[in-house]
Amino acid sequence: MSKRRATIEIPSLHGIDRSAHVGRRLAQALRHAIACGELRPGERLPSTRSLAASLKIARGTVVEAFDQLTAEGYLEARVGAGTRVAAALTDMASVLPPPPPAPASAEAMELPAPAARLMPIARALTPHPPVPFAIAVPASGIAPDDNWRRVGNRMRASRRAAPAGYHDPMGVLELRIAIADHVRRARAVHCEPEQVIVTSGTQQGLYMAGRVLLSRDDPVWSEDPAYPGLTAVLDDLGVRTHRIPVDAQGINVERGLELCPEARAAFVTPSHQYPVGMPLSMARRNALIAWAEQNRAWIVEDDYDSELRYAGHPFPSMQGLRPSRVIYLGTFSKVLFPSLRLGYVIAPAPLAEAFAGARAILDRHSPISEQHVLAAYIREGYFEAHIRRIRGLYAERRAVLLAALERVLPEGCHVQPSDQGMHILLWLPKEADDVRLAGRALSAGLAVRAISPMYGAQPARPGLMLGFGGFPQEQLQAAVAELAKLLHRSS
Ligand SMILES: Cc1ncc(COP(=O)(O)O)c(C=O)c1O
Secondary structure: OHHHHHOOOOHHHHHOOOOOOHHHHHHHHHHHHHHOOOOOOOOEOOOHHHHHHHHOOOHHHHHHHHHHHHHHOOEEEEOOOEEEEOOOHHHHOOOOOOOOOOOOOOOOOOOOHHHHHHHHHHHHOOOOOOOOEOOOOOOOOOOOOHHHHHHHHHHHHOOOOOOOOOOOOOOOHHHHHHHHHHHHHHHOOOOOHHHEEEEOOHHHHHHHHHHHHOOOOOEEEEEEOOOHHHHHHHHHHOOEEEEEEEEOOEEOHHHHHHHOOOOOEEEEOOOOOOOOOOOOOHHHHHHHHHHHHHHOOEEEEEOOOOOOEOOOOOOOOHHHHOOOOEEEEEEOOOOOOHHHOOEEEEOOHHHHHHHHHHHHHHHOOOOHHHHHHHHHHHHOOHHHHHHHHHHHHHHHHHHHHHHHHHHHOOOOOEEOOOOEOOEEEEEOOOOOOHHHHHHHHHHOOOOOEEOHHHOOOOOOOOEEEEEOOOOOHHHHHHHHHHHHHHHHHHO
16 A cells, blocks of 8 residues: 555646756655645655656655655655645644645746846856856956956955945955056056946946936947856847948947947947957047037947957057046956956046945845955955966967967958957858857867857858867867867868
8 A cells, every 4th residue: 555655646746847956846745735635634645756757856856855844844754655735734734824825837937127138137247167268257276366466365364345234335445546547557547546346347337337327228338249247238228220331440439420429438349349350440439429429328338358468559548638537447367367356447537436336236246355365466466476477378378379270261261350359250251150050169178159049130141250279279279179070061
């Protein structure tokens, strides 16, 4: 008899969403099954092993759910007699309020409109695994390096660097002073520490700029193609985005003036257009500033990797040309490492407090101890030395990648000229399916990003972004050989 009972079916359990928090969902579904009489007092449950097998979940998860319900009095376990619905529930069943039904899978639930909009963003912004040619992977062993660890240990051990209370949302003053010095020297940015707001990276800086500068339905310009993290922010803010094509000189300001001269802001990547890679020409910079001045519009300058320049003289920042109209965004993700989650906004002085407000309602501020560590790392000269070191290393890796590609590229593929950053762009023939190719590459252990989904209005051009910073020469060469096979097969 016990054998027959051990195979008892509880059909409602098969509807639980197994994507996350399975133990909690299983416990809730069991409570529901008991309350609505699907499982009756005294009835014996399947063994944890067979239930785990039939639901295709870990046995430990079932054990945890059973333990929880035993502790709550829903179930009782006796050695040798398995787990049963508590007999004492005979009288309670009729008085227990029926718990809400177990949550069904996301597809079956009616989701709020913002949730449905945000889910694909999580997928689109999920980072690649650290295999060639993932973009945001820093050189292993070099970032973070031993100096970072030493300074970190020292600072975190000091009382001053780890206060227990809340802090100013603008950030730690020592770090804001260090950032202001750095951008003044390296990027000709005009600023005082009072204009620096520490962020958890440029992603947050973009969102804050949107919150401070724009209202729902305001028209804005963004480049076409553009960084998906930016397009997601603009969609989320509910503004009207006009995608302005980029050409060999960067964003085509004349086209922007034709499409929507009354835009309130332009979001641009002037020193290294993302994803294509060209800098914005001086003539276009001047035209963009003239437009912003005339229309009292704002320029949001995303300067994500300008420290990593391998040839020639960089254009100074746009902020330096017109500090009153430009919001400058910088990050330590490329030049140090992205898991640090520290960056900065340099705002025109009258807007600094508003940016601090935007920061405060998001998450108040970044961890204080990490800000002190970074301030000391910069102040003690390690940051400058680190930049010089990785610039040399990444330049070598980039040269190896370009040379290896040149030897194997099929006709119709070519590399976009550019001399900055941690990635290059490989253009594919017009008819190529870059998304499919990126999927196949991932199965072959290569992480490339397709750029056609980064286009808005104009016909998308297929291409692949190849990151090189995190991978030694031999690994890059082997990866290029593998990529070449895929390219030849699909050409
Ligand atoms: C163009 C561009 N802007 C912003 C970001 C976001 O950087 P962060 O890690 O500082 O949020 C990235 C990251 O790859 C980027 O490529």
